[in-house]
Amino acid sequence: MCLAVPGRIVSIEGSDPLLRIGTVDFGGTRKQISLSCVPEAREGDYVLAHAGLALNVVDEAEAEKTLDLLREATEGE
Amino acid sequence: MGDANNCFHCPVPISRYAEVLMAHGGGGKLTRDLVEGLFIPAFGRPGAGPLHDGARLDLPAGRIVFTTDAYVVLPLFFPGGDIGSLAVNGTVNDLAMCGARPSSLSAAFILEEGLPMKTLARTAASMAEAARAAGVAVVTGDTKVVDRGKGDGIFITTSGVGVADPGLRIGPAEVCAGDAVILSGDIGRHGIAVMASREGLAFESEVQSDCAPLVDPVFAMLDAGVEVHCLRDLTRGGLATVLVEIAAGAGLNVRIEEDAVPVTPAVRGACELLGLDPLYTANEGRFVVFVAPGAAEQAVQALRSCPASAGAARVGEVLAGPAGTATLGGRFGADRILDMLSGEQLPRIC
Amino acid sequence: MKFIDEYREAGSVRACAETLERTVTRPWVLMEVCGGQTHAILRYGLDRLLPGEVTLVHGPGCPVCVTPVALIEKAGAIAALPGVTLCSFGDMLRVPGASVDLLTVKARGGDVRTVYSPLDAVELARTNPERQVVFFAVGFETTAPVTALAVSRAAQLDLENFSLLVAHVLVPPAIEAILAAPDNRIQGFLAAGHVCTVMGLDEYEEIAAKHHVPIVATGFEPLDILQGVLMTVRQLEQGRAEVENQYARAVQRQGNPRARALIAEVFQVVDRSWRGVGQIPQSGLGLSEAFAAFDAETRFDVTGVSAEESPLCISGEILRGIRRPDQCPAFGTRCTPEHPLGATMVSSEGACAAYHRYRGRQEGGDDG
Numbered sequence: 001m002c003l004a005v006p007g008r009i010v011s012i013e014g015s016d017p018l019l020r021i022g023t024v025d026f027g028g029t030r031k032q033i034s035l036s037c038v039p040e041a042r043e044g045d046y047v048l049a050h051a052g053l054a055l056n057v058v059d060e061a062e063a064e065k066t067l068d069l070l071r072e073a074t075e076g077e
Numbered sequence: 078m079g080d081a082n083n084c085f086h087c088p089v090p091i092s093r094y095a096e097v098l099m100a101h102g103g104g105g106k107l108t109r110d111l112v113e114g115l116f117i118p119a120f121g122r123p124g125a126g127p128l129h130d131g132a133r134l135d136l137p138a139g140r141i142v143f144t145t146d147a148y149v150v151l152p153l154f155f156p157g158g159d160i161g162s163l164a165v166n167g168t169v170n171d172l173a174m175c176g177a178r179p180s181s182l183s184a185a186f187i188l189e190e191g192l193p194m195k196t197l198a199r200t201a202a203s204m205a206e207a208a209r210a211a212g213v214a215v216v217t218g219d220t221k222v223v224d225r226g227k228g229d230g231i232f233i234t235t236s237g238v239g240v241a242d243p244g245l246r247i248g249p250a251e252v253c254a255g256d257a258v259i260l261s262g263d264i265g266r267h268g269i270a271v272m273a274s275r276e277g278l279a280f281e282s283e284v285q286s287d288c289a290p291l292v293d294p295v296f297a298m299l300d301a302g303v304e305v306h307c308l309r310d311l312t313r314g315g316l317a318t319v320l321v322e323i324a325a326g327a328g329l330n331v332r333i334e335e336d337a338v339p340v341t342p343a344v345r346g347a348c349e350l351l352g353l354d355p356l357y358t359a360n361e362g363r364f365v366v367f368v369a370p371g372a373a374e375q376a377v378q379a380l381r382s383c384p385a386s387a388g389a390a391r392v393g394e395v396l397a398g399p400a401g402t403a404t405l406g407g408r409f410g411a412d413r414i415l416d417m418l419s420g421e422q423l424p425r426i427c
Numbered sequence: 428m429k430f431i432d433e434y435r436e437a438g439s440v441r442a443c444a445e446t447l448e449r450t451v452t453r454p455w456v457l458m459e460v461c462g463g464q465t466h467a468i469l470r471y472g473l474d475r476l477l478p479g480e481v482t483l484v485h486g487p488g489c490p491v492c493v494t495p496v497a498l499i500e501k502a503g504a505i506a507a508l509p510g511v512t513l514c515s516f517g518d519m520l521r522v523p524g525a526s527v528d529l530l531t532v533k534a535r536g537g538d539v540r541t542v543y544s545p546l547d548a549v550e551l552a553r554t555n556p557e558r559q560v561v562f563f564a565v566g567f568e569t570t571a572p573v574t575a576l577a578v579s580r581a582a583q584l585d586l587e588n589f590s591l592l593v594a595h596v597l598v599p600p601a602i603e604a605i606l607a608a609p610d611n612r613i614q615g616f617l618a619a620g621h622v623c624t625v626m627g628l629d630e631y632e633e634i635a636a637k638h639h640v641p642i643v644a645t646g647f648e649p650l651d652i653l654q655g656v657l658m659t660v661r662q663l664e665q666g667r668a669e670v671e672n673q674y675a676r677a678v679q680r681q682g683n684p685r686a687r688a689l690i691a692e693v694f695q696v697v698d699r700s701w702r703g704v705g706q707i708p709q710s711g712l713g714l715s716e717a718f719a720a721f722d723a724e725t726r727f728d729v730t731g732v733s734a735e736e737s738p739l740c741i742s743g744e745i746l747r748g749i750r751r752p753d754q755c756p757a758f759g760t761r762c763t764p765e766h767p768l769g770a771t772m773v774s775s776e777g778a779c780a781a782y783h784r785y786r787g788r789q790e791g792g793d794d795g
Contacts, residue, residue, distance in 0.1 A: 002463055002569035002621035003352045003426050004677075006430035023281075027346025027428045029269075030281040034546060037572060037685040046430060048624065048677055049350070051426050051516070051566075052544025053573035055624045056683055058430055063676035066654070067433060278543050346428060351543070352517075408437050409649060411472020416784055419765045420530075423517030424543060426570060427462045427491050427774065 004050035006058050007033070009043050024049055097192040102222030111220060115194075119201035120184075120208070123216040132216035134181055140243040142177035144168060145236040153196065153230055156270045157285030160231055161203035163361060166290050167312070168237040169211045173295045174308040174364065176247045177239030179211060184218040184235050189228035200231060211290035213237070245299075249326025251306040256395040257373035258331060259366050261294055261380055262287070262388035263339040264316050268359035268422075269347045278424060280350070284343045289362035294386035297379040304369040305376075311360040315422075317415045318357065319365055320403040333393030334406040352425035356405070357418055367395065430676070434648030435471075443653040444476040447660060454480045455663050456612050457656060458605070458748050460598055461619035462489030462777070463647050469781045471649045481660060484748030485778035487601050488619060490566045491518045492770040492777040493701040493746070494594045497734040499524030502563050502592055504729040506537035511727070512555070513592075514548035515563040517541045522773045525735050545577035545591075552581065552589035561723045565594045569621040571712055572686035575693035578714070578721050590723040593713055596699055598622050599630040600710035605747050606638045613748055615659040617645040617652070620674040625690075627682025631670045639668040646674040693718050703742030703770035740769030745778050752779040759783060 007024035012035065014020040020035040024047060033049045035041050038057050047054035092114050100107040112128070123132045148164040165182065172179040184204065188197065208215055215235075270286040272278050291310060298305055307327075309319045316338065324331040340348075340355045348355050362385060368376045373391055380389035393406075403415040433439075459465065465485045468474050474483050487493050499522060506513035506529060513529070520529045520541065533539040538558075542548050545562045552560035564574045574591065581589040598619060605611060618631055623644040631642045641662035645655030655673040662669060672678050692715070699711025714722050736742075739757045744750045752758050752771065762768040764780050771777040 002461065002567065002619060004569065004621045004624070005349045006428070007346075007350075008429070025346075026350050028283050028341070028343030029273075029347040029350060031350060031543075034573070034576060036576060037683055037689070039685070048621070050569055050621060051573045052546045053576060053686075055569070055572070055621065055686065056677055056679070059676045063430060063433075066651075066673070066676060067439070069654075278541065280543075342428070349428065349431065407472050408435065409440050409471055409473070409476060411475045413470065413472060420521065423520055423541060425518045426516045426543075426566065427489060427518045 002050060004048040004055055006046050006048055009041060009045050009047060012043060022047070022054065024054070092194050095194055097188045097190060097194060097197060097222055099190050099222050099224070102188065102220050108220060115198055116201055116218065119198070119205040120215040123214065132181065134216070134238065136180055136238070137240050139240040142172055142175045142239045142241050143236070144171040144175070145234065146171060147232065147234040149229060149232050150271065151229055152271070152274045153200070155274045155286055156282070157266070158288035158361070159200060159203050160233060161200040162207040162288050164233040164235045165204050165207035165211060165213070166288050166361065168235040169213055170291045170310045170364070172237050172239035173290070173292045174310050175239070175241055176245040176295065176299060176305070176308065177241035178296065179213045179237055179239040179292060181216045182208065182213055182235050182237045184215050184233060186218065186220045187228055187232040188220065188222045189230050190222055190225040192230050196230065207290070211292055247305055247308055249307055249323045252323065252327040252329060252367045252395055253306065254329055254395055254397045255370045256306055256367045257370055257376070257391055258333060258393040258395065259368065259373065259376055259380065260316065260338065260390055260392045261291070261364050261366070261386040263341050263344070264311065264360055264363060265340055265344040265348060265355040265358035267361040268315070268353070269344050271359070272351070273347070278351070280347065282343060282347055284341070284347065287360055287362035289385045291362065291364055291385055294380050294383045297383050298366065298376050301375060301379045303372045303376045303379060305366055306369065307367040308364055310364040313359045314418065315355070315357040315359060316365070317403065318417055321415055321417050323367070324403040325401050327395070328400050330396040330398050330400065330402055330404060331393065332396055332404045332406060335408055337390060337392040339388055339390055352427070353422050356415070357422050431648060434646070434650040436650070440476070440649045440653055443650060443657060447481070447653065447657045448478045450657065450664060451478050451480045451660055452664060454482070455614050455660055456482045456484065456748070457615045457617065457659055458484045458486040458613040459617040459645070460486040460488040460602060461617070461622070462491070463621070464488065464617065464619065464645065464652060465778055465781050467647050467649065467652060473649055473652055476653065477656065481656065483656065484613065484751070486605065486748060487701060487704055487746040489774060489777050490570070490594070490596055491522055491774040493596060493703065494519070494522065494565050495700045495702050495734065496524045496736065498592065498594050499528070500526065500734070501724065501729045503527045503529060503532045503537070505561055505592065505723060505727045506532045506539050507535065508727065510557070511559045511561060512538040512540060512551065513561050513563060514540050514542045514551065516565065518774055519563055519565055523767060545574050546580065549577045549580050549584070549586070549589055552586050553584060556588055559588050559590070561590050561592055563592050563594065567596060567598055567619065567622050568626045568690070569619070569624070571595050571694060572625055572683070572689045575689040578693050578718055579689070581721065582718065590721050590726050591714065592723040595694070595712035596701065597696070597710050597712065599634060600707050601701070601704070602634055604704070604707045606634070606640065608747060610749060611747070613640070615641045615663055616643070617655045617659065618642050620644055620646040620651070620677060623674065623678045623682065625683050625686045628670050628672060628678070628680050635668050635670050641668050641671070643671045644674050644678050646677065702736070703740070703746050705743065737768040742770040745771045752782040755779070
């Protein structure tokens with residue numbers, strides 16, 4: 001379960017960390033997503049959104065690493 | 078709502094009443110006022126003289142094609158269309174899918190007591206605009222009113238008459254193994270546009286409904302001499318449903334490649350977000366055409382010359398078996414059998 | 428789309444499958460515990476890319492399927508009450524209880540509405556003070572934080588017309604229950620990536636050590652799943668039993684502390700009955716004392732709900748990976764998505780429904 005989709009934060013409203021709402025863009029479709037669980041999120045970050053709540057900020061470095069690991073694994077064999 | 082506003086010219090006066098009353102459906106004075114004051118100004122008077130119970134048509138020679146459809150949609154107005162333009166284009170397209178040039182439409186309205194007259198006028202104006210764009214006339218109709226709470230504002234049933242070349246044979250029975258499957262454009266716009274406007278699922282989207290008449294694309298192919306075996310417009314069940322139906326009707330295998338099916342990024346994004354499959358998402362201005370294998374290139378070129386099918390692409394082919402099934406060739410080499418959904422696709426979190 | 432497309436790239440996926448082929452030397456049985464992963468595997472045909480030695484079974488990872496029949500019946504009874512609006516995720520609407528599903532309740536006049544988020548249900552309550560708004564809270568730990576946030580919000584706003592019918596379930600106890608069964612044949616697990624995004628990896632360390640099984644937190648895209656399988660198989664081949672993280676772009680070892688705090692504030696761990704599996708102690712979430720007033724079960728006295736399952740249904744065995752959907756005598760005949768007999772056919776994420784949809788009835792038995 002847990003359909004959580006990565007989207008880019010386009011703008012953030014609200015200063016109280018618990019009430020912050022981000023307008024998040026998913027390939028051209030935008031939705032208001034609560035950022036109360038990702039206080040470190042900034043405009044331009046990608047977050048994983050599930051049922052209206054951002055669960056984490058996507059770690060771009062780790063994302064690259066995952067793809068790199070695969071390339072290593074297959075080249076090294 | 079914006080589009081309908083732009084082309085709406087307020088006939089003066091629409092009506093003395095700001096809302097639809099039971100009496101407007103009673104067949105008496107108020108009904109006549111509605112017809113003369115709202116519908117006729119929008120649709121035009123069908124011929125000279127007083128209005129009759131029915132319209133007499135002068136049709137060109139050929140095979141008469143007849144169709145009907147009922148339209149219920151909420152919200153009534155959505156990005157790229159409304160119940161009015163849907164009601165005209167849906168029926169026009171059913172005629173076009175039979176290879177018929179649409180001529181005349183009837184429009185029967187079931188209105189909910191209390192419906193704002195402005196909403197009805199806007200709907201009629203939208204229908205008139207759609208009819209003009211499709212080259213048809215709304216020549217007869219009816220109005221009934223139901224009690225408040227017994228209808229979603231407006232229900233419209235349109236029936237349509239068109240004329241086709243008597244020599245044309247188009248339908249699932251004409252589909253042959255080896256035929257090319259061509260799609261007239263990207264999928265999923267209507268479903269997403271409507272969902273974006275629904276309470277509880279609201280999201281901002283650039284996606285507009287693809288509601289449009291398909292007469293020009295169909296005749297661009299026919300006039301170019303393309304050997305068309307089957308036409309079918311995509312509606313509520315999406316591309317997958319149409320392919321399953323045609324495969325069953327033809328007793329053959331319809332196979333499409335997943336990566337060949339065009340989907341815009343905005344529709345994809347919305348589908349990802351809601352857990353929907355674009356293949357099963359609604360369309361109102363797209364169709365598939367099955368043509369003889371040698372005619373595929375010509376068909377795509379003919380389609381691309383029309384704005385309504387500028388994004389046409391070949392998406393697959395017809396094979397002998399497994400008979401009666403539709404198959405999706407997956408990206409990773411695994412095929413998937415397409416099935417009909419038992420109901421409407423629902424957004425999921427799971 | 429960024430962070431999605433790269434993980435669906437055909438070349439990478441095939442390369443991963445080839446590496447897996449070269450890595451495996453013996454038969455292994457793995458389980459994924461996530462409806463989203465089940466969906467992806469069957470939709471992309473990923474299990475057909477696996478070498479014959481690797482069997483991937485679909486565990487009880489669909490919270491919709493495992494929601495107890497009694498709770499669905501209660502949801503239906505509540506929705507049928509005048510003045511009540513029941514809000515639910517779309518997933519739950521067609522799931523049959525013992526006698527009804529929510530769509531039927533809607534057809535009979537109940538006010539049942541689909542929402543994308545429980546926060547939308549709270550907003551509905553705020554703008555419609557004359558109605559009692561009830562949110563049907565299903566889902567694993569991934570969804571519990573947003574439900575908790577919704578309840579907090581309702582409390583902040585002093586809403587008296589909002590309540591929750593809680594059906595949240597927890598993954599680790601389910602894995603424990605599977606491993607503890609005498610006929611268990613599962614040797615390694617793909618942990619549900621987004622559950623781990625919230626809860627982190629600590630809970631799985633204990634399980635891995637106690638039962639000596641590798642557990643790999645895995646994402647949902649084709650590349651993620653194949654990589655997760657590869658990492659699990661590698662551990663098995665090497666005799667290791669560790670917790671690893673394939674989904675590092677979305678999972679940190681400690682999870683999301685704020686989300687966990689929200690859950691801890693609003694919920695408490697309770698026993699829960701899983702449809703098709705039975706009672707699993709300490710496997711669900713219920714509202715904590717402080718938020719007990721928001722419990723729809725106490726606010727609406729809905730008693731006398733029946734909770735019977737069809738005797739033909741073998742969901743329990745399917746969910747534990749003992750049998751496959753196409754090995755059930757009723758599969759595709761008496762039990763179909765239109766007329767489901769039990770948990771795993773009821774929702775499109777259930778193993779039986781997913782099999783039926785993506786495999787039809789012609790195939791079966793050709794993949795390990």
